[in-house]
Amino acid sequence: MSTLKRTWKVNGQTVPIRAPAGRRLLDVLRDDLGLVGTKESCGEGECGACTVIVDNEPVVSCLIPAGQLPDGTAILTIEGIEKTRIGRLIQRAFLECGAVQCGFCIPGMVVSSYALLVKNPRPSTPAIREGLAGNLCRCTGYTKIIQAVKLAAARLPKRK
Amino acid sequence: MTKPQSPPRRLIGQGMMRVDGDGKVRGTTRYLNDLAYRGLLHGAVVRSPVPRGLLKGITPDPDYDWSGITFVTAADIPGINVVHMHDRTMPLLAELGGEIRYRGEPVGVVAARTPERAAAAAAHIRLDIEVLPPLLTLQEAVAVFKARPGAFDSMKDQSIVKGDLARGFAEADDVLEAEYWAGHQEQLYLENQGLIVFPQKDGSILVEGSIQCPYFPVHELNDPLQLPPEKIRVRQTPIGGAFGGKEDYPTMLTGYAALPALKSGRPVKITYERNEDILFTPKRHPVWVRYKTGFKKDGTLTAIECDFLLDGGAYLTLSDVVMFRGILHCALAYRCDNVTIRGRVARTNSMPCGAFRGFGAPQAIWGLESHLDAIAARLGKPPHLYRLQVHARPGDVTPTGQVLSGENGSTACLKLALQRADFARKLKRCSRGRLRRGQAKWYGIGLAFFGHGAAFTGDGEAKFKAKGRVELTRLADGRPGIDIRVSSTEMGQGVHTVFTQIAADALSLDPGRIRFPLADTGLTPNSGPTVASRTTMVVGNVVHRAALDLKRQIESFASRRHFKGAAVELRRSQLVAPGRPPLPFARVARDMLAELGGASGFFQFELPPETKWDQQAFVGDSYPGYSWSANIAEIEIDPLTCEIDVKRVTAVLDIGRVINPVTASGQVEGGLTQALGYALLEKIGTGRNGLYDAARLQTYIIPTARDIPEFDVQFVEYPYTFAPPGAKGLGELPMDGLAPAIANAVEAATGRRIRTLPITPEAIFAALHPAQGAPAS
């Protein structure tokens, strides 16, 4: 298999990537870069546990071959999210609302919430449900997660 | 003079933030697959491709390169080929010459340097099996049970008899009989099963992994591995959900990994991918339950006769106790003098079923709560008024003869739920198969009422005597603090948080000085498995009492050492004695650690001495306490597509003292959502080859953020005063009753009663159009 040579921007840092071309983005992040905050649950694009942000779009990293991502691709994972103001607001709101149980879905949930709030800082409840519909959680029943996203949104600085 | 002290701040009853939340929102909590280990082998399980047959040969492909690969079969088992479980019948690996009893039954384990190499090698093991005809499903077993009861293969029978059934039916004005079915349900914890077995130099093993009950492998594998309990040490890694799914199964997985680990001398990791996890780990037992009930014109129940059959799968494992819990809930919630319940565990050629939140109770309550609505309809009584008339309350006698105590919020749950949901008024708006003025969809509202026996069944807690310690220690910052040492595992339910609250209150210390290390059987006393809604009730009491024990020791040390024998109290992190300046806890604790080397409080749980249980007769106090709940579901159904939308769910629960209302309501919302999936979405069939037909999240559908209703969760508190702080069971209760509440709402919306779970749009369509069958899709 041919070897991939790329340079990506991962969580704001320029990172050289060397990997077999067919390798999943999820494995590059977890195994090669040690960014194990991103989780794998289904490996088939159905659960959202592996959600990361690629060039401002949330994607399931278990379905993306690393070879698809050109030089300069910007990737944001849970490890990078907390360096952002929105990310920290979301994390705090999750804690305050009791939105966390076993925690396995939570990095993906936080990343999807981040992607949602960046695009839509004042989401309605249906918009939040829609924005998180790709992220399965077996513990919480989603209610407190939705509340947390609302709380984080309410605390976002108002844009002019 | 000392200042008057304000009363200690109480954490119990407050929504304290989770102690394990920070790492979880930041992604820094390390689950098993996030931990890097060197020199591991990866195990792959070799499975039977047929559901039944005689295992005639196991042959590694001679043309395959086996270098660096360890392969084990039953012949490598050092001791007896059996996993103890409840009846010592299930082999760890299928025996050569023996019978294969389910599709996927483990025949061997391959271990190699990478998971890919292990999987490839496993595919090169040739199995020679003489195929035998299987009995795959509960449907087939029930057909046998009805037609030829003598040929029905039951792994365990148990009856409950109260009063005189014949007399009860003789007194009845009317009799109603019906059958109810439900299929498998998969726990679907998001973190798949996984663990590592590290062989030690002294021949013992260390196990690390996502394990709900760390003491189970310690006590269930002694015969096959020829290791005494002290040579099997189990450490929990953070658990990404379990719900019972990591109760019994990790024992088997430990066995599978231990064999190649002992043979190769290298640590072996087995972790499943999602498909393997869905196909080959235990699920909730399918049920068939038949009720025959007699009642008077005024509604009085005179007779309840019930047959309760669970599909146990190929081996009993723990299905006997699941069935016990089931039959103990088959007629728990209603007054009736004449009751006969017969429970059975059918043997089928399928993966043994196991623990899943509720443990038999949801199956029983599914039948009973559907049937009770049907009786009310027959009587012409509204379902809520009928339940108010006949529900069990303090002083009533259960089918096993237990007198329900006054610590019982059954009536309060029912009344508050009815009031909050405005049930009586909304019941009149139900469509019953015809759109009313202003309705675009059929509307229905449904109620279920139920109790849940908290803690181990019967005299389990009396025999077990849960143990725990609370230790004075030095924390990571070098300053003194407290370690809670109990074997209860954090799986998301919040035990680390609520036990921190309990210990902090008992010791009157800041919760930040209290630590709750992950369970490790080498360090943690056995406070029992984290199951049966027993943890906060029973082990919470152990923590409370052990903390009080330690508090007394700290106070008496301080009295001797710092206060010249005066009476001293530990209060708000200070040692205080009348007329003297207080000393900070940290100062006294440091002296205590230096001079005594440490200190620890201990407690061992016991039930009240008057508790009586006769396992043989199945008579007596079947549970130490009961939690209660009423669930109300409001739904809409599209008359054309038959799609069901659950709009609102009201749940009122009596779980005794609520330690943390935020984690508690989170448990309830999560449990109700699992119950919603059970009611409407989660479906697994079995193909002729014995393989489940749903192996992926594309085909096994669980609720998403789009599917959930608005929840109204309320608590009424009737504490279990025998065991302060007085919690009763919580974990399982929210899973128990929403499915029948939804079925009752479907009946109110459509005029049709559906008696099989899950209630899919196809099932509703078929009920509405019996001649046409299912719609073309």
Ligand code: FES
């Ligand atoms: S692991 Fe990628 S979507 Fe489930």
Ligand code: FES
């Ligand atoms: S918190 Fe456990 S899966 Fe979401």
